[in-house]
Amino acid sequence: xxxxxxxxxxxxxxxxGGRVELSGDLLIGTVADLVSHAPAPGADVQAxxxxxxxxxDTAGAWFVLDLAARLSGGDAPAPIEGASDSxxxxxxxxxxxxxxxxxxxxxxxSLTDRIARLGRATYGVGLVAVEMTAFLGQVVAALxxxxxxxxRLRLTSLVHxxxxxxxxxxxxxxxxxxxIGVVLxxxxxxxxxxxxxxxxxxxxxAIAVLRELGILLxxxxxxxxxxxxxxxxxxxxxxxxxxxxMRTLGLDPVQILVVPRVLALFLTLPLLGFIADVAGLVxxxxxxxxxxxxxxxxxxxxxxxxxxxxxxxxxxxxxxFFALIIGVIGCYExxxxxxxxxxxxxxxxxxxxxxxxxxxxxxxxFSIFFALVGV
Amino acid sequence: xxxxxxxPIIRVRGLVKSFGNHTVHDGVDLDVRRGEIIGIVGxxxxxxxxxxxxxxxLLKPDAGRIEVFGESVRDxxxxxxxxxxxxxxxxxQDGALFSSLTVRQNVEAPMREQLDLPDDLRETLAGIKVRMxxxxxxxxxxxxxxxxxxxxxxAGFARAIAxxxxxxxxxxxxxxxxxIGAAAFDTLIGQLQTALGLTVFMxxxxxxxxxxxxxxxxxxxxxKVLAVGTMDEMLxxxxxxxxxxxxxxxxxxxxxxTASEGD
Numbered sequence: 001x002x003x004x005x006x007x008x009x010x011x012x013x014x015x016x017g018g019r020v021e022l023s024g025d026l027l028i029g030t031v032a033d034l035v036s037h038a039p040a041p042g043a044d045v046q047a048x049x050x051x052x053x054x055x056x057d058t059a060g061a062w063f064v065l066d067l068a069a070r071l072s073g074g075d076a077p078a079p080i081e082g083a084s085d086s087x088x089x090x091x092x093x094x095x096x097x098x099x100x101x102x103x104x105x106x107x108x109x110s111l112t113d114r115i116a117r118l119g120r121a122t123y124g125v126g127l128v129a130v131e132m133t134a135f136l137g138q139v140v141a142a143l144x145x146x147x148x149x150x151x152r153l154r155l156t157s158l159v160h161x162x163x164x165x166x167x168x169x170x171x172x173x174x175x176x177x178x179x180i181g182v183v184l185x186x187x188x189x190x191x192x193x194x195x196x197x198x199x200x201x202x203x204x205x206a207i208a209v210l211r212e213l214g215i216l217l218x219x220x221x222x223x224x225x226x227x228x229x230x231x232x233x234x235x236x237x238x239x240x241x242x243x244x245x246m247r248t249l250g251l252d253p254v255q256i257l258v259v260p261r262v263l264a265l266f267l268t269l270p271l272l273g274f275i276a277d278v279a280g281l282v283x284x285x286x287x288x289x290x291x292x293x294x295x296x297x298x299x300x301x302x303x304x305x306x307x308x309x310x311x312x313x314x315x316x317x318x319x320x321f322f323a324l325i326i327g328v329i330g331c332y333e334x335x336x337x338x339x340x341x342x343x344x345x346x347x348x349x350x351x352x353x354x355x356x357x358x359x360x361x362x363x364x365x366f367s368i369f370f371a372l373v374g375v
Numbered sequence: 376x377x378x379x380x381x382x383p384i385i386r387v388r389g390l391v392k393s394f395g396n397h398t399v400h401d402g403v404d405l406d407v408r409r410g411e412i413i414g415i416v417g418x419x420x421x422x423x424x425x426x427x428x429x430x431x432x433l434l435k436p437d438a439g440r441i442e443v444f445g446e447s448v449r450d451x452x453x454x455x456x457x458x459x460x461x462x463x464x465x466x467x468q469d470g471a472l473f474s475s476l477t478v479r480q481n482v483e484a485p486m487r488e489q490l491d492l493p494d495d496l497r498e499t500l501a502g503i504k505v506r507m508x509x510x511x512x513x514x515x516x517x518x519x520x521x522x523x524x525x526x527x528x529x530a531g532f533a534r535a536i537a538x539x540x541x542x543x544x545x546x547x548x549x550x551x552x553x554x555i556g557a558a559a560f561d562t563l564i565g566q567l568q569t570a571l572g573l574t575v576f577m578x579x580x581x582x583x584x585x586x587x588x589x590x591x592x593x594x595x596x597x598x599k600v601l602a603v604g605t606m607d608e609m610l611x612x613x614x615x616x617x618x619x620x621x622x623x624x625x626x627x628x629x630x631x632x633t634a635s636e637g638d
Binding site for chain 2: 090
């Protein structure tokens with residue numbers, strides 16, 4: 001700034017014979033210092049003299065008006081003299097737009113307010129749960145409608161989403177499951193070796209991966225990858241009023257946007273879970289061989305002998321439920337996006353957090369259920 | 376400041392800009408005088424906004440020279456560009472307000488960035504600016520998503536004049552407003568131009584604005600500035616496109632409107 005205007009004149013405030021005389025440039029960058037040099041109110045001041053002021057901007061005008069008002073101590077403001085025509089115009093404009101008395105700051109929240117807020121938040125959570133259930137109902141109804149009228153299915157869209165959420169997720173899911181198998185074998189062998197029961201590492205890996213980890217971690221990765229993508233994609237369509245446009249054209253957003261996505265997840269998540277199971281077992285077998293000398297042949301025969309098919313079934317049966325949870329939550333949050341970019345970001349992260357949380361809750365419920373039925 | 380009063384405040388010479396093999400500007404020359412309101416008109420896709428973006432340094436011209444306040448916009452150091460930028464304000468189409476900030480915080484944003492002001496002073500000054508553009512007091516704490524299109528434009532204008540700039544660039548200030556809102560916005564631009572001594576560079580399609588407040592009009596067509604002058608001079612230009620623009624049915628209606636106002 002100073003490089004641009006070497007001619008800037010520092011403002012000076014002087015009081016002489018009942019007149020406050022201002023000189024120099026009254027600009028936004030300079031008035032802040034002046035405020036502290038202003039004479040105290042109550043001094044016997046008849047006028048504020050601007051005849052030696054060089055330049056004045058809105059901030060300067062505000063300062064002059066504020067000064068004149070404060071010096072008079074509540075009576076009519078001290079007269080302002082010596083302003084040029086353009087300065088007078090500016091002073092008039094700013095005078096009309098002076099802020100009114102600032103509103104009192106909001107009182108601190110009392111205990112009842114806080115309790116009320118807690119109640120309202122709880123009610124809000126309940127409301128969201130109800131809405132989400134209603135939305136789930138809508139989606140299920142739309143899916144059921146497809147059974148009656150299969151031609152209403154958007155096949156291109158479905159295939160596109162299956163590629164997006166299924167095929168493209170294979171590398172990351174495989175790598176993740178392989179590493180989990182490796183970690184389990186490594187940790188398990190360290191513990192089991194103490195008892196001379198190294199060979200049981202096969203059972204450990206198989207049960208952990210097939211029953212729980214394979215599908216659970218796949219669901220978590222897919223929630224992070226695809227759930228968030230659903231929310232962001234539908235949310236930005238909502239922001240640009242594409243969803244409203246669909247409604248006016250008589251197209252059902254649930255049918256067009258939600259069903260293909262949910263169905264794609266529904267079909268591909270079990271397959272991804274299967275791939276994760278295989279990769280986890282391979283990872284475990286490799287590590288068992290290196291770490292414990294359990295050869296792949298031994299690993300395989302023990303796997304076949306000790307692990308019945310239900311261990312795999314218990315895991316994979318959960319996949320469609322997880323798919324429904326991730327898909328429905330992702331799409332629901334997307335349709336909730338409002339007009340601004342901030343809500344898009346907030347709801348995208350909400351979608352991932354809620355989806356992962358619900359996946360884990362449902363997984364826990366399944367564990368209890370399977371324990372009760374004794375599988 | 377007085378010494379360069381007769382020098383153009385914005386000087387564009389031989390500007391060339393193309394995107395890929397599509398040439399938008401090919402030899403644009405334009406002078407903007409201090410204290411005037413200049414309206415830039417042209418058909419869709421003639422590069423009005425591109426010209427604005429190049430002048431404020433958001434886009435780099437392929438060739439040519441742009442001087443603002445007598446300094447080249449491109450050949451400045453970061454420090455000088457920063458200082459230069461402080462002396463103008465830009466209002467984008469639809470306001471381009473920061474959606475995570477309230478209206479008053481939006482107006483405070485340039486002050487916060489450029490100056491070291493005490494909080495209460497900054498809030499007071501931002502409050503004055505918000506009132507100056509005709510927004511009610513209760514709009515100050517609202518978020519842009521809660522405002523109507525017209526209010527967002529006003530808030531964008533308040534942010535553009537937050538630092539009392541010497542030049543204000545307005546990109547289609549009245550587009551998308553109802554006629555009453557558009558007329559009120561024209562009046563507002565005129566009033567603040569007088570009160571704050573602004574130079575206004577305005578990209579517009581609004582023939583009513585051109586008649587009501589613009590001192591001069593520049594027509595962008597055929598990749599250059601085809602004609603510059605007052606509205607009366609524009610009406611006499613016999614280039615087919617310019618003639619069509621200023622003598623078409625809507626133009627005649629706007630002209631009739633201003634004429635009857637004068638009666």
